[in-house]
Amino acid sequence: MKKATLADIAREAGVGTATVERVLNSRGNVTASTIEKVIQAMRHLGSTRALPQRYSGVLRIEVLMVRRETPFFKRLNDAFLRISESLDSSILLHRTFVDENDPKSVAGRIAEPGFRRVGLIIVAPDHPAVRERLSEERAKGVAIVQIVTRIDGSNDAFVGIDNYAAGRMAAMFMSRMLRGIKGRIVAVCHSGVYEVHRQRILGFSDYLAEHSDADRMFSRVLFGLDQDLRSGELVESAIEEDARIVGIYNAGGANAGIAEVLKRRKQDPHIMWVGHELTDESRLWLKSGLMDIVLDQAPETQARRAIDTVLRKINFLTVEVSTEPVRFYTITAENV
Structure with missing residues (x-):
């Protein structure tokens, strides 16, 4: 590629060559928007000209x-x-x-x-x-x-990731890994205010509906607002109200609250837990068997x-x- 001239830069930026010269020599009397256009034009043309420090x-x-x-x-x-x-x-x-x-x-x-x-x-x-x-x-x-x-x-x-697909993936793993186990499945998410959570829950629900099994039912969605304490309390209440819960899908971010509940109830039959985001904590939960699968959105x-x-x-x-x-x-x- 040939070296970009002042005329090339001016043409790309939609300004005059005198304006480009003023920018390159920091002479002033140039608006911020024009400076941006010149700089963008230079980079677009691959110009290696040095810019004044002030820019x-x-x-x-x-x-x-x-x-x-x-x-x-x-x-x-x-x-x-x-x-x-x-x-x-x-x-x-x-x-x-x-x-x-x-x-x-x-x-x-x-x-x-x-x-x-x-x-x-x-x-x-x-x-x-x-x-x-x-x-x-x-x-x-x-x-x-x-x-x-x-x-x-x-x-x-x-x-971003395909959140609908992530929800379906969570449901697929849960359906296959819980095959032969009777019980209820619950999901946890922030609320309906974020499309990311709506899509994950929709994908999760759709997969379970398409692969319905009388042994397992998707019973409810808990809205924990991604608050650890609130999410933990909702999950614990759900387990106490229904001893048939065998799976939890956390589509949100309050994994620590759910972990505390499952730790306290470690003498109970294992509840399969699928959540999002690989962290130092979720690594430990996976290694200990407390958590089964993490879907990480990079x-x-x-x-x-x-x-x-x-x-x-x-x-x-x-x-x-x-x-x-x-x-x-x-x-x-x-x-x-």
């Missing part, structure tokens, strides 16, 4: 996440942090946690980040105020990527692909980024 981090991407305290989002946050250190110096990645229980404040953060951004990677509860603010950001030309879970009514790029892969998708949308990358669902992993005591 370090001029292209800002924000990542909005929820539930900082959960193992999954800790892994996701750590992945974004590691990746940010390897990005081009012109890119700055902001990581922000918002309160999922206050969707209006989430919408407020979307609307007023406090800085100019070219991209937004977001996982947030589905709420009318959130949808409205995202629509406004789209109109401004912000590249939006939804990660982990979708918000209804949008055509934004999505990075947050590190999701973080990398989400950033690449934003960079592709703003023409910073020239190669296409996969739009296929991220592969999830099945982990047992044998491959933990």
Whole structure:
């Protein structure tokens, strides 16, 4: 590829050569949006020209996440942090946690980040105020990527696993491993506010319905809001009310609460437990036999692909980024 000239960069950015020269020589009198266009054009053309230090981090991407305290989002946050250190110096990645229980404040953060951004990677509860603010950001030309879970009514790029398939996978394992054992199966999830959980429960329910067996029945869904104490209490109450429970599928993130209940009841007949996310704790539960299967949704892969998708949308990358669902992993005591 021939070396990109000032004229090439100007043509790609839709500005004049004098504007490109002012950016490259840090002469001022250039708007932030124009600087972004020039930098994006340079990267798109593969230009190796050095940028003035003052333009370090001029292209800002924000990542909005929820539930900082959960193992999954800790892994996701750590992945974004590691990746940010390897990005081009012109890119700055902001990581922000918002309160999922206050969707209006989430919408407020979307609307007023406090800085100019070219991209937004977001996982947030589905709420009318959130949808409205995202629509406004789209109109401004912000590249939006939804990660982990979708918000209804949008055509934004999505990075995440096939959650319906994950639910079906959990049901398939449970059906086959409990073959010949009579009893009831329960599922646990956050609530109906996240599409990720709705899809997992739907896939789980559909598989069991399609492969119905009189010996095993899917009896109920428990909404634990991904809170360990609440989820544990709901599971324990369900077991005490129905001694026939032989399987638990946790489609959410409150695995520690369920683990405590099963530990306390270790003298009871074994209850098959399938959950999500490989962590230091779930490794131990798998090895001890307390937990049977973990479906891990590879947050590190999701973080990398989400950033690449934003960079592709703003023409910073020239190669296409996969739009296929991220592969999830099945982990047992044998491959933990």
